[in-house]
Amino acid sequence: MWEMMYIAAGDRLPIVMPLVNRALSAPLNIHGDHSDGMGARDTGWIQFYSENAQEAYDNTIQAFRVAEHLDIRVPAMVCLDGFIVSHSIERVEYIDDDKVKKFVGKFKAVNPLLDLDKPKSYGPLILTDLYHEYKRAQHEVMTKVADVVLDVAADFEKMTGRKYELFEKYRMSDAEIAIVVMSSAAGTTKDIIDEYRKKGVKIGLIKPRLFRPFPFKEMANALKKVKAVAVLDRADSFGGYGPLYYEICGAVMSLEKKPLMINKIFGLGGRDYLPDQAEQVIDELVKIVKSGKVKTVKEYIGVKE
Amino acid sequence: MTTKPLRLRELAKGEDRFTFGHRMCAGCGAPIVVKQVLMATDYPIIASNATGCLEVSSCISSFTAWKIPWMHSAFENAAATISGIEAMYRSLVKQGKIEDKQVKFIAFGGDGGTYDIGFQSLSGAMERGHDMMYICYDNGAYMNTGIQRSSATPFGADTTTCPAGDVIPGKLQQRKDLTKIMAAHGIPYVAQASPSHWMDLMKKVQKAFEIKGPKFLNVISPCNRGWRSKTDDAIKLSRLAVDTCYWPLYEIENGVTRINVKPKEKKPLVDFLKPQGRFKHMFSGANEWMLTQAQEYVDRQWDLLQKQAAFSGGEEKAEDKPGAAPAEEKTEGQ
Numbered sequence: 134m135w136e137m138m139y140i141a142a143g144d145r146l147p148i149v150m151p152l153v154n155r156a157l158s159a160p161l162n163i164h165g166d167h168s169d170g171m172g173a174r175d176t177g178w179i180q181f182y183s184e185n186a187q188e189a190y191d192n193t194i195q196a197f198r199v200a201e202h203l204d205i206r207v208p209a210m211v212c213l214d215g216f217i218v219s220h221s222i223e224r225v226e227y228i229d230d231d232k233v234k235k236f237v238g239k240f241k242a243v244n245p246l247l248d249l250d251k252p253k254s255y256g257p258l259i260l261t262d263l264y265h266e267y268k269r270a271q272h273e274v275m276t277k278v279a280d281v282v283l284d285v286a287a288d289f290e291k292m293t294g295r296k297y298e299l300f301e302k303y304r305m306s307d308a309e310i311a312i313v314v315m316s317s318a319a320g321t322t323k324d325i326i327d328e329y330r331k332k333g334v335k336i337g338l339i340k341p342r343l344f345r346p347f348p349f350k351e352m353a354n355a356l357k358k359v360k361a362v363a364v365l366d367r368a369d370s371f372g373g374y375g376p377l378y379y380e381i382c383g384a385v386m387s388l389e390k391k392p393l394m395i396n397k398i399f400g401l402g403g404r405d406y407l408p409d410q411a412e413q414v415i416d417e418l419v420k421i422v423k424s425g426k427v428k429t430v431k432e433y434i435g436v437k438e
Numbered sequence: 439m440t441t442k443p444l445r446l447r448e449l450a451k452g453e454d455r456f457t458f459g460h461r462m463c464a465g466c467g468a469p470i471v472v473k474q475v476l477m478a479t480d481y482p483i484i485a486s487n488a489t490g491c492l493e494v495s496s497c498i499s500s501f502t503a504w505k506i507p508w509m510h511s512a513f514e515n516a517a518a519t520i521s522g523i524e525a526m527y528r529s530l531v532k533q534g535k536i537e538d539k540q541v542k543f544i545a546f547g548g549d550g551g552t553y554d555i556g557f558q559s560l561s562g563a564m565e566r567g568h569d570m571m572y573i574c575y576d577n578g579a580y581m582n583t584g585i586q587r588s589s590a591t592p593f594g595a596d597t598t599t600c601p602a603g604d605v606i607p608g609k610l611q612q613r614k615d616l617t618k619i620m621a622a623h624g625i626p627y628v629a630q631a632s633p634s635h636w637m638d639l640m641k642k643v644q645k646a647f648e649i650k651g652p653k654f655l656n657v658i659s660p661c662n663r664g665w666r667s668k669t670d671d672a673i674k675l676s677r678l679a680v681d682t683c684y685w686p687l688y689e690i691e692n693g694v695t696r697i698n699v700k701p702k703e704k705k706p707l708v709d710f711l712k713p714q715g716r717f718k719h720m721f722s723g724a725n726e727w728m729l730t731q732a733q734e735y736v737d738r739q740w741d742l743l744q745k746q747a748a749f750s751g752g753e754e755k756a757e758d759k760p761g762a763a764p765a766e767e768k769t770e771g772q
Contacts (some may be wrong), residue, residue, distance in 0.1 A: 246484065246509055246523060254497045254510075255508065255511075257498060258494045258499075259685055260498070260499070262499065366555060369643070
């Protein structure tokens with residue numbers, strides 16, 4: 134499976150694949166976490182992450198336009214949390230088929246394999262002479278994706294009134310501390326943020342939507358006034374930090390005044406992410422801002438001790 | 439489309455759809471097999487290719503030896519790849535988006551990509567009933583990566599992962615009989631062929647293209663690097679493989695087994711083994727039991743095949759045309 138994902142991206146096949154995020158073996162577990170999506174992080178695919186069924190639906194429709202865009206032609210996966218979203222019942226606003234068809238447009242095959250008059254060879258061997266340049270080209274195309282994602286989102290908003298950006302900012306305008314978390318856990322976190330806002334804690338949330346390519350510049354801009362950030366990862370890179378944490382670190386590197394950063398690993402193998410875990414993280418962030426010190430950078434939360 | 443006549447003089451004038459400039463080793467059997475397959479027909483062909491010698495040597499950077507649409511995806515999925523292409527073609531024809539030009543679909547794979555690594559995707563594609571032909575060029579090991587044993591490696595062979603020496607005398611297991619395994623899928627056409635019997639091979643390709651559904655053709659393909667044989671021995675060795683009944687030429691069409699070439703005189707297996715350095719150790723005193731065992735295995739398989747042909751009702755036809763090959767091949771097919 135992994136190898137095929139690299140091949141799909143390397144062959145520049147504009148596939149759209151929903152990825153219902155699940156844990157990886159061993160031990161065997163099929164419940165929701167981001168291990169599979171993060172494992173596919175470096176395959177060269179575009180990655181969207183969705184908070185709920187509506188976002189998964191909307192992202193899927195938009196992903197076709199992005200993947201098939203003639204300047205892009207890169208496969209895209211639309212991620213949603215396994216079971217937590219995939220097996221729950223939610224209200225979703227559908228769009229009429231005709232409207233969706235018109236929005237997505239017709240697929241235009243470039244250099245189709247089925248063209249008998251101009252035969253093509255797909256999937257060559259490329260050795261040390263050109264492989265490096267080929268991979269650089271894959272990098273280059275990724276730099277163009279964010280603009281296309283935003284253009285498509287603007288058209289989508291015109292059609293539906295639903296606004297999408299590279300990431301969602303929630304109560305960030307005056308935030309002093311922030312949580313960065315993806316997918317369904319963002320919903321729970323927003324509720325707890327509302328509670329803390331009532332108590333006067335200036336906290337906000339960022340929910341990345343486009344994870345690959347990662348919008349470093351925009352993310353840095355969104356975090357430039359924040360004093361402390363907790364990055365919540367629903368996957369681990371054992372022996373390292375959570376994958377999302379690295380991205381946020383990469384983004385804030387460009388800031389003159391960098392926020393204090395912590396990384397929490399949560400919800401592996403479908404472990405529930407509960408309000409008290411969000412509270413625990415916010416309390417810690419408040420303490421960090423007060424003391425100016427981070428005790429432990431990476432920690433598991435929601436663990437049975 | 440009418441089946442084209444197989445006359446060497448005319449075939450030689452035909453367009454090469456697998457062209458010169460590829461980087462296969464001198465004396466390799468695989469490009470001969472590919473040329474014979476593509477020469478046998480005028481149908482438009484789209485091919486997939488498993489990772490392997492043929493693939494890495496025929497399409498490098500911006501160069502390709504293929505004048506037909508060709509796709510390599512991975513080692514394990516030549517069958518899945520061509521089945522997807524075939525399904526897309528059928529769908530687009532059905533939708534009226536492209537004209538049906540009677541395209542035929544072929545997957546090429548070596549024995550590593552067919553018997554081992556691509557076996558699951560091959561089995562799946564056969565079971566799903568795609569209108570495609572899988573052609574295995576079987577050189578009996580992972581030759582591309584340095585002669586590692588595969589499940590097609592014959593008993594006794596010396597490879598880098600079953601090296602003949604003090605510990606083991608080469609490969610201790612018999613080879614997997616993939617042709618029979620493919621027949622067990624119940625697909626309409628399964629056959630074995632050899633580049634030495636080009637007429638038989640090309641007739642099988644022609645026949646297979648007229649049959650709708652999944653087809654499997656297993657072709658022996660000498661590799662002088664791995665077989666430790668002379669560079670000009672490919673055709674001689676593949677002929678010996680047939681004459682010793684190590685590689686019988688037969689077909690199973692809708693359950694009926696027919697032996698296409700019955701050697702007039704079944705040669706002893708050592709005739710096939712002796713010219714190959716990979717079997718050299720079997721001829722030393724202590725290992726002679728291996729020669730006996732290898733011969734017994736071939737005899738048993740040959741006996742079973744004849745019984746199977748008789749049982750399935752295919753025997754009579756084979757008896758009708760004894761001898762190595764049709765007359766035409768005798769004069770031209772050397």
